[in-house]
Amino acid sequence: MPLLADWLLRHSVVMCLLLHSLVLMTFCFHHAATTCSKRCYCSESETGGKTVRCSNLQLTEIPEDIPNDTRRVYLDFNLFTTIPTNAFASLTNLIELDLSHNELNLLEPGAFRGLGSSLQFLDLSSNKLINLNPAAFEGLRARANLTNNHWHCDCKLQRAVLRVDLEPASLAGIVCQTSDPKEMGVEGRAFLLEPDIDLCVMMKRTTDVAMLVVMFGWFTMVISYLVYYVRANQEDARRHLEYLKSLPSRQGKSEDSSTISTVV
Ligand SMILES: *[C@@H]1O[C@H](CO)[C@@H](O)[C@H](O)[C@H]1NC(C)=O
Ligand SMILES: *[C@@H]1O[C@H](CO)[C@@H](O)[C@H](O)[C@H]1NC(C)=O
Numbered sequence: 495m496p497l498l499a500d501w502l503l504r505h506s507v508v509m510c511l512l513l514h515s516l517v518l519m520t521f522c523f524h525h526a527a528t529t530c531s532k533r534c535y536c537s538e539s540e541t542g543g544k545t546v547r548c549s550n551l552q553l554t555e556i557p558e559d560i561p562n563d564t565r566r567v568y569l570d571f572n573l574f575t576t577i578p579t580n581a582f583a584s585l586t587n588l589i590e591l592d593l594s595h596n597e598l599n600l601l602e603p604g605a606f607r608g609l610g611s612s613l614q615f616l617d618l619s620s621n622k623l624i625n626l627n628p629a630a631f632e633g634l635r636a637r638a639n640l641t642n643n644h645w646h647c648d649c650k651l652q653r654a655v656l657r658v659d660l661e662p663a664s665l666a667g668i669v670c671q672t673s674d675p676k677e678m679g680v681e682g683r684a685f686l687l688e689p690d691i692d693l694c695v696m697m698k699r700t701t702d703v704a705m706l707v708v709m710f711g712w713f714t715m716v717i718s719y720l721v722y723y724v725r726a727n728q729e730d731a732r733r734h735l736e737y738l739k740s741l742p743s744r745q746g747k748s749e750d751s752s753t754i755s756t757v758v
Contacts, residue, residue, distance in 0.1 A: 530561045542566070543587070556581045566590040570617070576600040577630070583608035592617040594639065599623060601630035610634055616660075618643070619667065625650065626668070628657035635659050640667035647685055648674040649694040655686055675700070 543565030610633035
């Protein structure tokens with residue numbers, strides 16, 4: 495017995511180190527198991543499912559290693575400028591996607607493809623979106639937070655909204671930073687919620703005016719041509735008249751000569 499105790503005592507340091515590394519290794523494995531994405535922090539709850547947090551990591555590209563059973567993804571406070579086509583196509587269980595506080599100015603067509611049946615909330619607030627591209631939101635019925643972007647309100651945006659399936663309440667977030675036409679006073683307002691403001695009617699009016707100007711131009715051209723034509727013809731007619739006037743005398747002369755000849 496004392497022999498064993500002695501042996502244990504002598505090797506306790508080694509044992510301790512071994513135990514320590516074993517603990518470290520299990521911790522590491524455990525960590526690897528929960529760090530589902532290389533740079534992101536992952537957690538899992540019985541009720542909420544898997545959550546992946548990649549907030550504030552200076553990311554410029556969407557991580558490709560987010561597990562396909564993830565329910566919530568937080569990608570806020572990064573440096574994304576665009577969302578490419580099919581960026582989240584494998585995440586068919588996603589119910590919440592947070593892309594707020596980035597530099598987003600472009601959502602490519604099909605950017606959220608594959609999320610249509612599951613996604614409930616999409617946060618795009620505090621980005622640099624200018625135009626609403628309906629092709630980016632194809633099939634998406636989620637509620638979206640679109641506030642605090644650089645929205646440029648014009649007829650194109652007004653028409654785009656008709657082709658977007660997002661929950662209608664989402665439109666409240668589209669507050670105009672700039673607008674065309676400018677004089678409509680929609681800047682600083684969520685004009686899509688005001689049914690009496692129609693930027694397309696304004697555009698129709700301006701195209702009407704353009705048409706009118708073009709038609710007036712044509713009309714002036716036709717009139718001036720007519721005037722010119724009439725004037726030129728008048729000159730011709732006058733010359734013709736003069737010619738005609740000069741004819742009877744000549745005819746008289748010839749008649750004279752003929753009578754003379756018959757007389758002769
Ligand atoms: C997730 O991906 C694995 C393989 O990587 C696949 O077997 C599984 O069916 C996928 N699950 C879903 C919900 O797409
Ligand atoms: C939308 O985002 C803004 C800014 O990020 C936040 O203040 C606001 O509460 C959000 N709105 C909703 C409905 O989540």
